[in-house]
Amino acid sequence: MPLQPETHGTPVAPAVERIPLVAAAGDTVHTTCAYCGVGCGVLATVEDVDARQVRIAGDVEHPANLGRLCSKGSSLGETVHLEGRLLHPEVHGQRTSWDDALAAVAAEIRRVQAEHGRDAVAFYVSGQLLTEDYYVANKLMKGFLGSANIDTNSRLCMSSSVAGHKRAFGSDTVPNCYEDLELADLIVLTGSNTAWCHPILFQRIKAEKQRRPELRVVNIDPRATATNEIADLHLALKPGSDVWLFNGLLVWLAAQGSIDHDYLSRHTSGFEAALAEAAVTAGSVLQVAEATGLSEADVLTFYRWFADTARTMTLYSQGVNQSSAGTDKVNSLLNCHLATGRIGKPGCGPFSLTGQPNAMGGREVGGLANQLAAHMEITDPRHRDLVQRFWQAPALAADNGLKAVDLFEAVHSGRIKLVWIMGTNPVVSLPDADRVKAALAGAECVIISDCIADTDTNRLAHIRLPARGWGEKDGTVTNSERRISRQRAFLPAPGEAMPDWWIIARVGQALGFTDAFDFRSAAAIFAEHAALSGFENDADSVRRDFDISALATLDAEAYDQLAPVQWPVRRGRPDGQARLFADGGFFTADRKARLLPVTPRAPRNATCAEYPFVLNTGRIRDQWHTMTRTGLTPRLLAHLSEPFAELHPDDMAAQGLVDGGLVALRSRWGQMLARVQAGGGQQRGTVFVPMHWTGALSSQGRVGPLVNPVTDPVSGQPENKHTPVALSPWQPAWQGFWLNAEAVELPEADYAVAVRGDTAWRYELAGLEAADPQVLADRWLPVTDGEWLEYADLARGLYRRACLRDGRLVGVLMLARDAAALPERGWLASQMGQVLDAETRRGLLSGRPADPASDVGRTVCACFGVGEKTIRRAIAAEGLDSVAAIGRCLKAGTNCGSCQPELKQILATCGESS
Ligand code: SF4
16 A cells, blocks of 8 residues: 555645534524533523624533533633634744645645654644544544554543443443433542532532432542532542552452342353452452551441442542553442442443543544544454445554654654644643653644644644634534534634634645545534444444444534434434443443453552652643633633642641742652642642643643653553652742733743733742842833832832823732732732722722722632632621522522532631531
């Protein structure tokens, strides 16, 4: 087979595609949220097309959320403006036409493969892509470029679940559905801060628990997170000890006679070996307690509840997956569900909560380097043959490609010369991220397709292709419960932005694969994807779980109207299927599930004297990934606005750290600075740092450079939850903040963080070298025209400056030697852009309002912008004694409910009960 086609097509000008319907003012479009794997239905009502004003509400008809939205989903309408968008193709920094950009991409792919072989090119794609985009990218790489070097950022969040599913079920199948959360009598949450990371599912569980208090919830997590609000039992196990706990559960279930032997014998194999292995290391409750650091009583309570509750759901997420033993952790808990026959039945089953909006869709089309398409395997010759014939592929990949961490390592070593990154930001999100940055800086050709112009990754690209964003894209996504939903366009595409599928297809055609990539619409791609899922999917030897062939004949109109449906959607069963495996029917050769012997093992790269703390990274309530979208919304930055490191107060004291001070974190791979946050929920010896901050928003706030790059040997998922680090106080010579009406380049300072506000940008600043504060002030807020207020006490290192123009406050700079000498930011920020009266002017440089009631404090409720001081004052003045009472008085907590755990904490510290 020739490496390249005999004839090369010429670049194709933007073909007339089927432009998805764009709403007119007043129209309401049913679409889905752009963020997490819950996959909530959203109603987008376009209020002004030209101004891109959109009203957002939850879709009561969507089965995932039934009308609810969390703080992130609720604020989607604030993210559709054009600020920061990439609007035109660029080659080497020069704006160019689509024809020339596509020709440049095709020429580079052709050149690199001709000079260095098929595997010298790679695609790195994203769970943010729609299924149709993903399908075309995978088809081009694995079917026509002859390599499987396409991997997705879902590798970082879900690949251990995929691998665990495949080892146990023979397929990557989530057996249950969200409705089971309301049918369960016991819900076990493990490795999941559901309250913050899957908020609408948390709200569903919470509502059910309020309705049915006998519903028990167990939260297995080294941290005490907001999810504990609904937990009857919190198992704060040692980081990484999950397999001991679930192996011990298997042993205990067997000892108590809680095994479903009928299900085992009819539908599974491997029980005896799995049990024997579990008994070696976790044969007694005492052994489990010692290995996990839990009390015997707590372990026993969990085991009893599990054994006694037929309707048990186990929900798991990144705390399980992001581990060098992630796949084993998954299989250890799947073993317990298979052994009890609690799978795929109403109210019982294991349930992987996916991180991204379309991680599942990506898995369905083969977005991982070790998958083919439609849940088929590259390493299975029957699958390769089937896909090759279906695609008429000239160069089907012969073997698995490189998984994300290895893929970027190959870019670093020069094995991969060209990488095309679509809709993701690996310079922030991958472990050992500075090495990834160096890899891209040294690569021959970096291509990006993205809707955002300036990201840490996009800064390193040679070719930049403008993609359409949420609200402009048209396609499908699949959520955690296998539900395929339409994401619909309702805004016109700006500039020359095009759908990702269009960009990839046109490159395919420019490479000469004219017919195979002659896609004119998302609907046409979906039809082909659905047809492939059903292609020869009937013979037992190649029967696959993923089958949506009943949707293969949808015409464009029916595709536009497609209602949310759970796959499989087989011919003869067009309404889909909520649950699988209650009666077996697994996708292994003998149709039986496998229980696996799992040997517990500690995380790789243990703590040591030099790096004594365990760094755990994760999400926070109001941010998403690398903040390219949620960072556009001031109210989502109001809750937690700087990179922080949460520590146990005793560890803080031992390390000389203070709440609100700065800490330097250092690992074998990198370092960062963060604001110290006291967290009673942290175990001693552990530190939590959010994953979100980028180099574009912070000088030293990226946590990725520190993160342990070791991976799970089966799934290739990195160990984001367990990096040994050292901590030390970072004591600057000066620190301060600058409020400015306009956004500016991130100021040059040892510590700098940009925070978008409603009225102004705020820059948190600090420096190690002693400096004249007036000189610093002149650098950032130089005295020019306008009216200036100044206060200096240089002996104490205090300097304050404010600028008014036409009576309006446009800039404030406050510097001090000690952080304690700086005022709170909230009130000053609220004055930006205001015409100040005489009294406010007099008090401005004190940073405190004359009327204390106008200082609302740190934002707690992002939906309604309610601050902590307002809440505390209302509790005191009105005698509020419950979260509900706060809601009635201030509305706080009455929209998405995500802040309710924090409202409870505030009530508790006010001495009231909730
Ligand atoms: Fe979006 Fe929130 Fe729903 Fe997740 S839970 S899909 S972020 S609205």
